[in-house]
Amino acid sequence: MKNRRITLKDLAKDLNLSASTISRALDNHPAISDATKKKVQRKAEELGFIPNSIASSFRTKKTKSIGIIVPRIDIHFHSLVISGIEDFAYKNGYNVTIFQSKDSLKREKEIAKILQNRMVDGIIICLSIETEKCDHFKKFDKLGVPMVFYDRVPTDFDANKIVINDFESAFTATEHLIKKGCKRIGHIAGSQKTDIFKARLEGFKAALQKYKLPINQDLILYTKHLGYEEGVICAKKYLEFSELPDGVFCANDYTAVSVIQIFRKHGIRIPQDVAIVGFSNYPISKIIEPNLTTINDCAFQMGESSAKLLIRHIEDKDEFINSESITLRTNLIVRESTQLSDA
Amino acid sequence: MKNRRITLKDLAKDLNLSASTISRALDNHPAISDATKKKVQRKAEELGFIPNSIASSFRTKKTKSIGIIVPRIDIHFHSLVISGIEDFAYKNGYNVTIFQSKDSLKREKEIAKILQNRMVDGIIICLSIETEKCDHFKKFDKLGVPMVFYDRVPTDFDANKIVINDFESAFTATEHLIKKGCKRIGHIAGSQKTDIFKARLEGFKAALQKYKLPINQDLILYTKHLGYEEGVICAKKYLEFSELPDGVFCANDYTAVSVIQIFRKHGIRIPQDVAIVGFSNYPISKIIEPNLTTINDCAFQMGESSAKLLIRHIEDKDEFINSESITLRTNLIVRESTQLSDA
DNA sequence: CTGAAAGCGCTTACAG
DNA sequence: CTGAAAGCGCTTACAG
Numbered sequence: 001m002k003n004r005r006i007t008l009k010d011l012a013k014d015l016n017l018s019a020s021t022i023s024r025a026l027d028n029h030p031a032i033s034d035a036t037k038k039k040v041q042r043k044a045e046e047l048g049f050i051p052n053s054i055a056s057s058f059r060t061k062k063t064k065s066i067g068i069i070v071p072r073i074d075i076h077f078h079s080l081v082i083s084g085i086e087d088f089a090y091k092n093g094y095n096v097t098i099f100q101s102k103d104s105l106k107r108e109k110e111i112a113k114i115l116q117n118r119m120v121d122g123i124i125i126c127l128s129i130e131t132e133k134c135d136h137f138k139k140f141d142k143l144g145v146p147m148v149f150y151d152r153v154p155t156d157f158d159a160n161k162i163v164i165n166d167f168e169s170a171f172t173a174t175e176h177l178i179k180k181g182c183k184r185i186g187h188i189a190g191s192q193k194t195d196i197f198k199a200r201l202e203g204f205k206a207a208l209q210k211y212k213l214p215i216n217q218d219l220i221l222y223t224k225h226l227g228y229e230e231g232v233i234c235a236k237k238y239l240e241f242s243e244l245p246d247g248v249f250c251a252n253d254y255t256a257v258s259v260i261q262i263f264r265k266h267g268i269r270i271p272q273d274v275a276i277v278g279f280s281n282y283p284i285s286k287i288i289e290p291n292l293t294t295i296n297d298c299a300f301q302m303g304e305s306s307a308k309l310l311i312r313h314i315e316d317k318d319e320f321i322n323s324e325s326i327t328l329r330t331n332l333i334v335r336e337s338t339q340l341s342d343a
Numbered sequence: 344m345k346n347r348r349i350t351l352k353d354l355a356k357d358l359n360l361s362a363s364t365i366s367r368a369l370d371n372h373p374a375i376s377d378a379t380k381k382k383v384q385r386k387a388e389e390l391g392f393i394p395n396s397i398a399s400s401f402r403t404k405k406t407k408s409i410g411i412i413v414p415r416i417d418i419h420f421h422s423l424v425i426s427g428i429e430d431f432a433y434k435n436g437y438n439v440t441i442f443q444s445k446d447s448l449k450r451e452k453e454i455a456k457i458l459q460n461r462m463v464d465g466i467i468i469c470l471s472i473e474t475e476k477c478d479h480f481k482k483f484d485k486l487g488v489p490m491v492f493y494d495r496v497p498t499d500f501d502a503n504k505i506v507i508n509d510f511e512s513a514f515t516a517t518e519h520l521i522k523k524g525c526k527r528i529g530h531i532a533g534s535q536k537t538d539i540f541k542a543r544l545e546g547f548k549a550a551l552q553k554y555k556l557p558i559n560q561d562l563i564l565y566t567k568h569l570g571y572e573e574g575v576i577c578a579k580k581y582l583e584f585s586e587l588p589d590g591v592f593c594a595n596d597y598t599a600v601s602v603i604q605i606f607r608k609h610g611i612r613i614p615q616d617v618a619i620v621g622f623s624n625y626p627i628s629k630i631i632e633p634n635l636t637t638i639n640d641c642a643f644q645m646g647e648s649s650a651k652l653l654i655r656h657i658e659d660k661d662e663f664i665n666s667e668s669i670t671l672r673t674n675l676i677v678r679e680s681t682q683l684s685d686a
Numbered sequence: 687c688t689g690a691a692a693g694c695g696c697t698t699a700c701a702g
Numbered sequence: 703c704t705g706a707a708a709g710c711g712c713t714t715a716c717a718g
Contacts, residue, residue: 005461005486007695007696008695008696008697009695009696017704017705018704018705018706019695019696019697019705020697020698020704020705020706020707021703021704021705023695023696023697023698024697024698024704027697031703031704032703032704033703033704036703036704050456050459050460050461051460051695051696052460052461052694052695052696053460053461053462054397054400054401054406054460054461054462054694054695054696055401055694055695055696055697055710056695056696056697057397057401057696058397058398058400058401058694058695058696058710058711058712059695059696059697059698059709059710060696060697060698060710061710063397065440072426073416073422073425073426073429074419074422074423074425074426074643076417076419076422079416079417079419079422080417082416082417082441083415083416083417083443086416086441086442086443087443090442090443095440095442095457095462096440096441096442097408097438097439097440097441098425098429098439098440098441099429099433099438099439100426100429100430100433113393114438116393117393117394117395117396117397118348118393118395118396118397119396119397119438143348228629228630257630261630261632283627284626284627284630286571287571287600287604287627287631288630289604300417350711350712351711351712351713352711352712360688360689361688361689361690362689362711362712362713363688363689363690363691363713363714364687364688364689366711366712366713366714367687367688367713367714370713374687374688375687375688376687376688379687379688394711394712395710395711395712397710397711397712398694398710398711398712398713399711399712399713400712401694401695401696401710401711401712402693402694402711402712402713402714403694403712403713403714404694
């Protein structure tokens with residue numbers, strides 16, 4: 001029982017007006033009289049007219065659609081970013097089409113190819129972990145399709161970027177430990193191939209230097225993916241030392257959680273014996289006992305900002321701007337893993 | 344420096360062929376000679392021709408696009424489902440556009456209105472918590488746009504559904520506690536306005552009945568949203584009883600985690616004194632100590648199945664099928680919260 | 687095996 | 703304030 005859908009023409013015939021007038025009336029065009037607009041709107045409502053957005057996109061070459069490429073959407077950080085993007089996009093009449101690169105460069109390239117078919121007005125990207133060169137994205141510049149990168153951003157060309165200040169955040173986290181009296185501070189680092197983890201390590205070192213604490217290379221442990229299991233291994237390494245660290249700054253919350261759990265199993269009190277700081281403010285940081293002090297990386301806001309920047313670039317192309325780079329403010333959330341609760 | 348994009352016509356002129364032939368050649372149409380196909384494909388490659396998918400959609404009335412409406416994408420369950428949908432859709436040449444209802448009926452209706460503009464070939468939906476009547480989705484049936492509902496599904500009309508067997512899963516979870524020797528089993532229930540939580544409560548009761556255990560209403564605690572904080576409150580209620588339960592089946596993992604934490608704080612051993620089972624297999628269930636025994640609700644598979652069913656309905660409309668309902672298998676993952684580890 | 691032609695449903699520059 | 707006309711870039715039924 002599929003009825004043919006109502007088109008502009010149907011409305012036009014019904015009202016004895018031209019399709020042009022109908023189109024303008026529905027678009028609230030200033031040249032159309034209020035009487036006509038009312039009449040058209042009422043009729044459109046009555047017949048249940050829904051404009052064919054594909055036809056409109058085809059004609060205007062605007063899809064009001066944003067493409068997103070993320071490594072995986074089931075990683076909490078990315079799902080929060082996407083949520084922020086969707087929220088801002090929705091409010092501004094854009095919809096959001098998502099693709100997962102699965103951290104595969106090959107798949108990222110495939111997706112980039114697909115997105116050239118004019119399905120979207122702009123693209124928001126977090127690079128796959130495998131991506132080192134971004135040639136497959138350069139063509140969008142030529143095509144006039146704006147891009148915004150977040151979190152993992154290209155280093156080989158000038159692009160719109162939304163990032164947090166990893167160096168400064170790591171500095172703040174480490175400084176917090178120092179101010180709590182820690183003198184022998186460890187760091188669990190992420191892959192040094194990734195800029196953001198490199199910056200976190202640098203921020204860590206810089207804080208130690210500022211406060212004239214020695215940088216003890218043994219206390220810096222490196223992981224590949226900052227996974228929970230890798231955190232367990234790091235924690236056990238610390239336990240083998242003749243002297244424990246009295247504070248650990250972990251480059252993410254997963255590893256921080258494993259350190260807390262392993263240390264506690266060995267009767268080490270947190271924060272009295274060792275204070276722990278994480279990074280990202282994952283949901284688990286509020287649940288683990290003791291609650292984890294961590295850096296709030298503002299993922300939702302990162303999504304909002306990405307969408308905002310992208311839509312601005314879509315809607316008014318300022319020929320003088322080549323690229324914009326925005327750094328978001330993070331904040332340290334102090335919880336029990338560095339501070340005894342009052343209770 | 345935006346160059347005009349290459350179109351079929353450009354290729355046609357270049358090769359002294361008609362646009363029809365180009366179109367067919369690129370589509371691998373059987374009537375076109377292999378020689379021509381080769382020639383066309385080579386030229387297309389050379390000039391960097393990318394077909395305008397909007398024009399094609401407009402013409403064929405197929406967008407190769409799926410719409411998803413979820414309450415929130417930053418809820419882990421939904422992000423897993425979406426991941427499953429994206430994965431299956433991608434393999435089959437579909438892309439995926441997401442909308443968040445934010446659990447608001449008003450917003451869900453707005454989105455339903457937007458999606459009538461022919462942007463998508465089909466829709467996958469998890470109803471907002473506020474939704475009781477689904478009139479705003481019925482028009483898609485008339486329009487011939489297939490829908491698949493998952494998790495929270497409509498009860499007021501016949502629709503394609505993908506669900507798990509909540510009753511049976513709850514039965515299994517409770518039976519597991521009984522077989523571990525529990526005789527006084529509590530249940531933390533979700534809102535009884537939601538079918539799935541009602542079914543979990545029923546499954547709980549059915550297991551008790553089967554094993555001739557009394558159903559003690561006092562031990563059944565009701566929450567609104569099964570939130571972590573609500574779980575804390577429930578756990579404290581249990582502590583006020585003259586006799587503790589010796590097992591608790593929680594309708595989700597968050598409340599199970601809070602029960603574990605609160606009980607342990609009061610020196611209650613888990614599983615020796617009280618055994619705990621959750622529901623959903625959230626990431627935290629593997630991290631909390633003791634690890635949580637829980638029902639794996641197969642969220643990713645639910646996404647895959649939803650996409651598979653939807654695409655089947657999009658691609659070959661079988662006039663005889665009015666609606667399909669698929670129930671997925673779940674499984675109990677036994678961990679330390681009900682069983683002492685060997686270590 | 688290939689081509690000419692029509693048309694999908696809008697929007698908009700131009701004319702009045 | 704309104705209309706006639708062209709056209710966006712494809713696809714496909716029809717013809718040869």
